[in-house]
Amino acid sequence: MAKTVIVGLIADPGLPERIADRLQQDLAQHLASQIDESTNWQIEVSSETLPLTSRGEIPLAEQGPRLLEQHGWDAVAYLTDLPRRHHGQPIVAELVSAAGIILVSLPALGAHRVAARTRALLVPLLTSLAGATDAAAAADHARRGTSIQHTTADGVQYLIRPGRIHRLRLLAGMVRNNQPGTLLPALSSTAAAGIGTGAFGIFYASIWSMADALPPARLALISLGVTLALSLWLIFYNGLWTAAREMDGRGSPWLDNAATVITVGLSVALMYVLLYLVLLGAALTVITGDYLAGQLDHPVSIADYLRLAWLAASLGTMGGAIGSNFDSEQAINRATYSRREYERRQLAKRTD
Numbered sequence: 559m560a561k562t563v564i565v566g567l568i569a570d571p572g573l574p575e576r577i578a579d580r581l582q583q584d585l586a587q588h589l590a591s592q593i594d595e596s597t598n599w600q601i602e603v604s605s606e607t608l609p610l611t612s613r614g615e616i617p618l619a620e621q622g623p624r625l626l627e628q629h630g631w632d633a634v635a636y637l638t639d640l641p642r643r644h645h646g647q648p649i650v651a652e653l654v655s656a657a658g659i660i661l662v663s664l665p666a667l668g669a670h671r672v673a674a675r676t677r678a679l680l681v682p683l684l685t686s687l688a689g690a691t692d693a694a695a696a697a698d699h700a701r702r703g704t705s706i707q708h709t710t711a712d713g714v715q716y717l718i719r720p721g722r723i724h725r726l727r728l729l730a731g732m733v734r735n736n737q738p739g740t741l742l743p744a745l746s747s748t749a750a751a752g753i754g755t756g757a758f759g760i761f762y763a764s765i766w767s768m769a770d771a772l773p774p775a776r777l778a779l780i781s782l783g784v785t786l787a788l789s790l791w792l793i794f795y796n797g798l799w800t801a802a803r804e805m806d807g808r809g810s811p812w813l814d815n816a817a818t819v820i821t822v823g824l825s826v827a828l829m830y831v832l833l834y835l836v837l838l839g840a841a842l843t844v845i846t847g848d849y850l851a852g853q854l855d856h857p858v859s860i861a862d863y864l865r866l867a868w869l870a871a872s873l874g875t876m877g878g879a880i881g882s883n884f885d886s887e888q889a890i891n892r893a894t895y896s897r898r899e900y901e902r903r904q905l906a907k908r909t910d
Contacts, residue, residue, distance in 0.1 A: 562598040565589075565684055566631035568606055570898050573672070573735055574637035574664055578603050580673045581680070588681050604629065608636070614902035616640065618652070619714050622659035633658035633687045635680055639735040640898040641665040641728060644716050646810060648728040651679060653715040658687045665731030666719065672731070725813065732817035733824075735896040741825035742832075744886065744893040748788075749829055751881025756837045756874025760844070760866065763853050769869040770854050770862060777868050784875040785830055789823045791879050796890045798822065800903075821894055826875070833874050838867035 565585075569578035586599040606625075611617050618636050625634050642649035642663040652661040660683055667675040719727075742749070759765045769777075793799055798818050800811040841863050851858045892900050 561596065562600065563632045563684075564600045564602060564630060566625065566629050566634040567601060567603045567637065568608075568625070568634065569603070569637040570607055570639050570896075572639060572737075572896055574639050577664065577673050577676055578637055581677060585677060585680065588677055589684060602629065602631070610898070610901055610905060612905070614905050616661060616898075618659055618661045619654050619657075622654060622657050626658065631658075633660070633684055635660040635662060635684065637662050637664060637676065638898060639664050639896040640902065641732050641813075643728075643813075644718055646725075647718045647720040648724050649716050650719050651683065651717040653683065653687070653717065654713060655687060655715065656713065660684070660687065665735055666724070666728050667731060668727040669730035669734040672734075729813055729816055729820075732813070732899075733820045735899070736817065736821040736894060737896070738821045738824035739828060741822065741890065741893045742829060744889040745792075745825070745829060745878075745882070747881040748792075748878040749833065749881070752829070752833050752871075752874035752878035753836055754874075755877025755880075756833060756870040757840055759870045759873045760837060760841050765869060765873075766850065766853055766866055769865045772865070772869065774865075777865065777872070780872045781830065781868070781875075784872045785823065785826050788875055788879055788882070789819065789826045792822050792826070792882055792890065793818060795882060796887045798891065798894060818894065825894075829878070830871055830875050833878075834867055834871040837870045837874065838863060841867050841870070 567578045567581060567585075569575045582601050582603045586601050589599040590597065604625075608616050608618065608621055616636065616638055618634075622634055625631065636659075638661065640663060642652070642661075648666040649663055650666040651663065653659065660680065662676060662679060664672055664676065667679070772780075800814040800818070845863075845866075847858055850862065854862065891903070894900075895903065
């Protein structure tokens with residue numbers, strides 16, 4: 559008679575939830591075909607999430623037995639977008655083997671093929687925890703590429719992937735979980751001030767002459783400078799920078815700050831592109847070619863309009879710093895980070 563193993567999947571809202579929905583479709587097939595065909599696997603996805611502890615952690619080790627008993631599961635896997643580290647090294651998973659509990663930190667799996675990597679990690683671990691055949695081989699397969707394991711005093715085992723490459727992969731995963739594009743709606747006042755400042759510059763002949771005189775390399779340098787300046791202004795003005803005291807033993811804050819800088823920088827760069835397109839459309843609509851040629855004293859082409867919009871977008875981005883003073887600090891914080899990271903940061907602020 560075939561053995562039936564019921565696995566519960568719980569996921570944080572956002573990317574983890576989407577990954578869980580995808581795994582529900584084919585995880586059972588991979589468990590049966592790649593590891594143990596004699597076991598009937600059932601995957602159940604629950605919408606329940608666990609609140610963070612006072613230390614900003616998910617208490618799965620404490621709540622896992624209750625979840626198993628409540629739902630009648632044989633094992634439970636919790637997918638979170640909360641980055642986990644042990645002495646600065648990325649933790650990809652936490653295990654309580656005796657109870658059949660797994661906590662997977664998705665940021666440690668990187669920014670692409672996250673569902674496939676999650677599946678590749680869970681298949682051997684679940685087989686091992688459920689006591690299926692070839693459990694020892696499954697456990698070895700799960701730990702492949704994980705050269706360090708650490709077991710805490712309460713029996714929680716960390717699967718750690720050390721090294722610079724895995725720290726960079728963790729950084730990429732943190733940026734993806736932050737979803738830089740979601741910051742744009744929170745920067746509505748910044749974008750409005752940028753469009754107003756840039757449009758004001760478009761209608762001044764001195765800006766036309768300056769854009770015509772500046773080489774592309776100088777225009778690119780100006781773009782980079784204003785994008786970086788606005789990004790740093792948003793980070794420090796809205797308190798997005800992580801101080802060492804806020805880490806609560808999780809290691810150096812450089813990874814958190816690097817993820818913040820990249821997330822905000824990508825959002826500002828996207829705002830810059832949108833600002834550029836709006837101002838280019840305005841320049842093409844309002845300024846005729848003959849009039850622009852008369853002001854520049856030479857025939858004009860589309861390249862002249864592109865340079866004009868380029869410089870105006872840079873001026874508008876600097877003007878956007880004024881508008882950033884009127885954007886909601888809470889909205890910017892909430893949009894910059896994933897839900898769990900935002901909760902942990904708010905918890906750290908309340909603790910301070």
